[in-house]
Amino acid sequence: MQRRKEKSCGELVAAMLAKVWRNSPPKLELSVEEFGRVVPLLLKSGAGALGWWRVRDSELRNAPPAIELHNAYRHFTLLSCVSEIHLAQVVASFRAIGVEAILIKGRAIASVYPEPGLRPYADFDFCVRREQYEVAAKNLRELREAGINIDLHFSFGGVIGKTLDPKTDACEIEDIFARSHIINIAGSRVRVPAAEDHLRLVCLHLLKHGCHSPLWLCDVAALLESHSSSLNWERMLGTDRRFAWAIVCVIKLAQQLLGANEIFELPIEYRKKNLPRWLKPAVLKQWKLPSPHSHTDPQRMSSHILHPTKWREALSVRWSNPIQATYYYDGAFNDFPRLPFLIGDGLSRVAHFIIGRSRCIL
């Protein structure tokens, strides 16, 4: 009898979150042992509530690890309710000073899930026009001091991790504003981006962070399926072909790892193209890390200098993420080896470290 190949933790995360953004996700085929392995990863990546959503109608809901998922679901459901009060305050605050702001990521995406509590968020990301940024930031100070976390952006490039020339950046923001629309979130009228703009932004933001968050790939799938019949692909993919293919790669990851629907409206040149062979393994490797920020060490590298035995571990958590490195250096997502990007990224980090330490000493 053939022994079933043990799934890696990354594969288990993918299995747990497959189609989980739907009202009725499909039946889950995991053993209790596999379930026990994947629950800590889900909790640490913020996907605990979604994990409960997946198992709530299955036998696994009675397995001991499910209690933690259920508690995560309860916790984030409640926090979502509390956050709606905060959101109303923030929106009112913008309105009072005549600033038009667009809610992006987190709470804006939570609206496309079956329940907003399934998609946790710890802050509100708002986008404003550059000329209104200072007055908006000043106005939010009181709310921030009261404990409401607000991330204010005025640059599209800043959100996606790219330096755009100011004119292009301003045009991107203006286009996003022009195509945005108002939705109702718990009684507050909130402006959100058009689906194409939001998807583009979310896909590129995911690449900026090396696809480390399975929750963010769920966002892509959820946004895609809630708008797939009405998306303007030309607008979504933009005019830069490298960005376009990078965005398509994220969409294909959502399809191939999480079971998002096939998009027949996707331009044929992209539909036929395969993902680079290294990409899916790289994503799954990220998902099996014990913490979504394992690629950053909470302790500075300098604290390890006097402890050579800790160098290997410190370097391993800092070792470049090939997705992040490729994106950072505007590399093409193709089948060529990633080593040059990894070396470039590694050298850049070493240089930053040395410059940082030198400034400290001087």
Add this chain to the structure above:
Amino acid sequence: MKTDTNPAPRARNENLVVKELANEALIYDLERHTAHCLNHTAFLVWKQCDGTRTVSDIAAQLTTELALPVGDDLIWVALEQLSKDRLLAESIKRPRAMTMAGAGVSRRRMLKRMGIAAAIAVPVVTSLVVPPVSVHASVACPPACTVAGGECVSCGKTCISGTCM
């Protein structure tokens, strides 16, 4: 009629966020920053606490709603937990004569009296342990980032005057 042994409790409704789910309710206390989960029975009791209904009235109401006999003992179990978690407007305590010790009744007999055998869930109010949310927030940098004006070595953001933006 309202008496010391048959009070009319009132649910607290200020500074609470309440979310009703399928078989339970979640309550967040904005004053104390605590979260509670009430099972179905406890929530039914809490909803009935309007300051005019006595313990016996609430028991009668639940008997009607659940189509099962509900005694005052079960209501007291709920009220004690709700009071302990500050979900009632005024704190409430079961008169001693009505406690197990005061009445000389064993716990098993008390549960039997409450109608557990009739499959009514014992009212339960659980305090929720809140997991950290920082995993999906931005990376927090050490207070004094040293690459002023440049890219932070920890989070990649731009360091401005020691704070990463």
